[in-house]
Amino acid sequence: MKPSQLQDHLRRCHPDKTEKDLKYFQTLKDKFQKRPTLDRMFASTSQRNDHGLQASYNISLLIAKSGKPHTIGEKLNLPAVEEVLKTVLHKPASDIIKRVPLSNNTVERRIDEMSSDIEIFLCNYLQTTHFSIQLDESTLPDNATLLLAYVRFIMNQEIYEELLFARTLITDTKGESIFHVLKDYFIKEAIPLSNITSVATDGAPAMVGRYRGLISYLKQNVTGVLAIHCVIHRQHLVRKNLSVRLHESLHLVIDAVNRIRSNALNTRFV
Template sequence: METKRRKVDDECRVFKEEWGFKYFFVQSQSKNGKAICVICNDTVAVMKEYNLRRHYETKHASAYSQFKDKQRTEKFETLSRSLSSQQNLFRKANSENESLTLVSMKVAYLLAKKGKPFMDGNIVKECMMEAVGVLCPEKVKLFKTISLSRNTVARRIDDIGNNILHQISGKTQRFTHYSIAMDESTDVSYTSQLLVFVRGVDDDLNVTQELASVNSMHGTTTGADIFKELQQTLTKYNLDWNRLQGVTIDGGRNMSGANIGVVGLIRKAFESAGATVPIFLHCIIHQQALCVKHVDISCVLKPVVSVVNFLRSRALNHRQFRSFLEEIESESVDVSYYTAVRWLRCGKVLLQFFKLRKEIKIFLAEKNHPETLLSDAEWLWKLAIFADVVTHVNNLNLKLQGKNNLICDLFEQINAFRAKLILLESHMNECNFSHFTCCEKFSTETDERFPTIFAVKVIPDLKLEFQKRFKIHMTATMATFQVSFKWK
């Protein structure tokens, strides 16, 4: 026997406008959309005419049954407007609270992004109060309620970090294939910092690239130590080892060692599990930096670093040097320290030193600390040559950086630079300074001949090193990617 279905649309669940006139009820604007009495503000759980009528008859019929027709309609509208005003007041207060919290979160995010102390939140609030007091004084009371104390900023940043971690974890769960990149370096406090980057793709070919973790290693930094940190990072994001397709590392022994290095330990783990061993790559940017270090520029770099240290290491010398540059209205206002760990620093230091060579010579003479090489035209030619060559390499380094670069794009940049080296070599032989701005400038200031024999040795050495590091390895890498990488 077929059961008789209830007519839900006719008797309940859907609010009818006539119930307002009959029983003084309106539908709530909240998500649940329950019926609410405009007289006592009570709600009815089940939006059914019987329930509304019973509520009205038992609680309000004796007082409101006297209202008829137009008078009843006006009374209902008055009560409805009163209820709406109360709801809007609470809704506005909730909206303001949400906005204040959002402002606090955004300020905390900016402080963390810029690496500022947490207590700077109070300074930001003072600046906001000064601006609001001038532009819109009526909003001063509202802005005073923004919480930017040190503890609040710390708590906000912690919440933002947890939220970002949650978002990344959600994305990594959808990875079908992923690769990792690791970089280990020592900071100013002699603490080893291991950075692990992850890049993956899901079934819809959406690529996600994020910094997965920063691990401080206070003890040893052997391959086993780094491998342990890597395991913890992958476990935190629930990343399956079987989906790992590529590992990018630097050339350190603790990373690239075939037996006890990270590469060897990962290979052993995959082979013991019977899984396909991922592709191991040496960071392209790191290899490019090693190519430059292969070229011996010590004859120029050591004197430059010595002079820069004299100018910068003593506060008095540095202040006097900067004042001297301001007095003569020099285009450059200072020289930078040379730091070997920063790959772009060498080119910047040489270029700054070349531009300020005359000013530095005069200043050193006034300080009774003359540098004879600054009067040697042959050495200045070498300075100009290396400044131009390293600047070209720095430009390549900047092109290799950035997000969402595919290996084929990087390979194209390397090939283009190798072709450029051939052009630069021919220009060196012809004393053509079209691509050598420092050499071109110095050629107009000296009668000393361009040291062609010395110059033509620099480019071939650099060209040979690029050929050794990239020709075989990059070709093999591209072929491996084409064979092993499969889209689902």
């Protein structure tokens, strides 16, 4: 529109604004651009929900690390947050609490999703790098046998150690069965066995047997793999041959520490 037409429109339709300066119209423009719209309202609500979702994942991670029951999120964490908001910040907590889902099933689902994501990332990284692995099988109270596998690798010039998997040995605990569980997992996750540079185990025959141990089967598939006896198991073997005097001294110290730690009020003395 031509300037003359704009001036004519201003005089005829908005006579009360003919004497206003440029700053007034700029203020009107800013107010118009910042007015609440439907898109902005939905975007703001979505952003708040995203923050609540992120808080839900972070708290679920803390619950998983603490080893507490999943119900602690709904029974303790949310009431604690609500009390802090009301007492310290003097803010209404109902709207904020509603945006942070922490029910038992929700926390369990969050933990499963995070663990699955970590496993996928770890397996993808192990597909292209060399690493060492530690294997150990243990029997649970219900007589089920569990195979644990830890990996140690270098990433960004730092050494990391992560739990790779925990699998139940369905048939038996022989070296061949353990090797097949390990091999099947590596095939499933597309991790080459050749990326294993060393393996650490205890001294059980199923692990270090010359002909039917896990290491013998692994060496048949991975040339040059280094077998290491677990240091912790070595310490356990050494402890069996301690002198009587040293054994009694250590036993006395262990009893004293356990007695103190059995009472929460006495733990400050340790």
